[in-house]
Amino acid sequence: MAKHHPSNDFLMEHAAGSLPVAQAACVAAHLSYCERCRRTHDQLQTVGGAMLERLEPVAVSEALLDTVLSRLEDPAPLTYSGQTEASELPGLLQRLINKDFGQLVWKRVTRALSVSYLSTGDKSYEFALLRIAAGGRIPEHTHGGSEMTLVLEGGFSDGRDSYHPGDFIFRSGDDTHAPVALDGEDCICLTVLDAPLRFTSWQHRWLNPFLKLRAS
Template identity: 60%
Template sequence: MKQEHRVKENTMAKHHPELDILMEHAAGSLSLAQSACVSAHLNYCDCCSQTVQRLQAVGAAMFESLDPEPVGDALLDRVLARLDEEPPLSYQPAQRSGQDATPALLSRLMAGDFSDLVWKKVTEALRITPIRTGDPQFEFSLLHIKAGGEIPPHDHRGSEMTLVLQGGFSDDRGSYHPGDFIYRSANEVHAPRAFADEDCLCLAVIDAPLRFTGWKYRWMNPFLRLQAG
């Protein structure tokens, strides 16, 4: 059963990762792409950021209490050789100037602006562009939904993490705004619709292609491929 954590009312986001996801993030056991998505949410949410810091502090204290284990020369040499490497997803949290501020981590991964990206049209309302994270198991993409546009009903063959960056959307479970984090398990069907007054920009992390459930778009399913890496 997923664990919940309390969130202060004055946080920028209203929908947050479950505590078990934050625990995995703090422990470094999430995949690279999923961890990047959670990190982007922390850019919006002080409460989740503080929760992760507390979890990391607890983990560090527990680690220090363990008895030391001998380390072989080969392993020590490999660790020392990597000390000068630049962490691929490290960044300093940006000062928040508003809800539409692009998370610093995402800006770094894009290596440019949204206008520099190559977008692929999926439906009349949906465009998508993958962003490379180096994670071979998960696709890390930006989704652009036209104002008032709907992604046709679909489920996923795997999990999906979504973070709203600009605008917002709603489905049968609620409404989502910048900073909101949504997790969907395999076989959960939904049909996100962007708010009528503004285009919606989301970050999505999936480990299997989406699958349209309506007859009008099912023909596309065999052509949908995961673009991980």
């Protein structure tokens, strides 16, 4: 059972369908592991729906109304929000949850770390799988932005805690960490980034100019 969960803010935004699609996919993947968050998410959706129905009509400026109406007409590129059943998730997510990692193209970054970039159609977020070799360490790094992680297979430790399949971790930009994969099994994580990694140790800093956000 997952020990690390998305915040209620994330569950709320996901229930409202307002998370960027790449982040929504990561939260949806956690929901497929976690009954507790699924229940919270469903309650938030019910409450949100009821609140919308009860809203009294108020005078709004025409400009605001136009903005709201135009947003309602925005086609969603990929709809992950609202689903609770794994069978309703888009195929890619379904494969990841089923640990079907065949046919992925892995790029080696360091001896212990490989990356497979995936596409969600969201150009602002990199959506990728990291594979850390059993016992391997990702050099200490930080991010210019946020990092969402969901463990799919194996596990890792960051010195504060250890993380296992289904665990969801969110780090903001100024967090520095050096995850180490647990022994015995390669660790495969889904990560959603809005800025590239920045290695902080002098041995690895030279790599930084090569690390670009691969969002597609």
